[in-house]
Amino acid sequence: MNGGILPILLICATSGLALSLVGRRDAWLGVTAIVLSALAVSMLNVAPGASNIVLAGLFLSTIFTAVLIYLPRSWPRRWAIPVASNAGAWAGALASLSGMQGGLWLALPLCLLCLPGRWIEHRGMGIAVKVAASWMIAISSLALFVSLTPHPGYVPDHME
Template sequence: MSGAAWAPGLWCAALGLLLGLLPPRVGRGGALAFAATWCVVAGLGTITPPTWASHATAACWIGVAATVAALYWRGAGRERVALGLAFAAGLSVASASFAATSAAPPAGAPLCLALALPSRWLAARGGGIAIQVAGSWLAAVALLALVLSYVPVVPGDRPDHLE
């Protein structure tokens, strides 16, 4: 499985963690915004150019980092940022999943959004730090995958059967 197949799922997982930390009204609105945008882009998937796949995957990796940053943000406007991230996630996840060159299963990534349920349960019991730790792990994986996708391959970087 290529790194591009993981990008949409990790962004949905990070968004699920974020939506679980927000008030229920905002969490439901963010999930609805994601679902609506994802459905519209998936419906228009036949007219999206295949060259968008690499850009959408890079947007997913960057979106994971931005969503995890929102996990740590306690300032005003966090709810609006979360809704904006939900719209952006729906657009990029659908574009990356339904691109002609995509290795990701089309309907698999949005299921990771269900992490909002255990996230809400943990946050209600004072376990918000565990959610932030999980989000930090997702950000580390995303930034590493993004950087490694743009680093040129030199001999010895890949196993022999992949060269």
């Protein structure tokens, strides 16, 4: 789960779901913010030694963004741009670290999940968005706590 494009897909999809709960204008500003911040950070050189920090930051940001969906009413729209910028920065950092700038272009359209999410929310079926958010929390938590924790099976000496 820590390799490839999957973590970037996860944070982009979670951001799209979270942006489905704000107004249309704020959702579009959030989508713009995530795209611009992801592309800007992906052009930076991230040190290879920072891979655990980048992965932890990405998964914690995914969890935090998904938790926003559970607020009693739509979360304050003034948070849309900072939350989206944060998600984009972590996605861009992982893309830069793993050399997946092309994969970032594939992941960013998932931010447009705010469109069907808004439609679902306005039809009174907002529980579907919350269920999807709980999946994002579960996947991110497992990826964070299982694969970043050292286990005997992950140590190269154990395999010899």
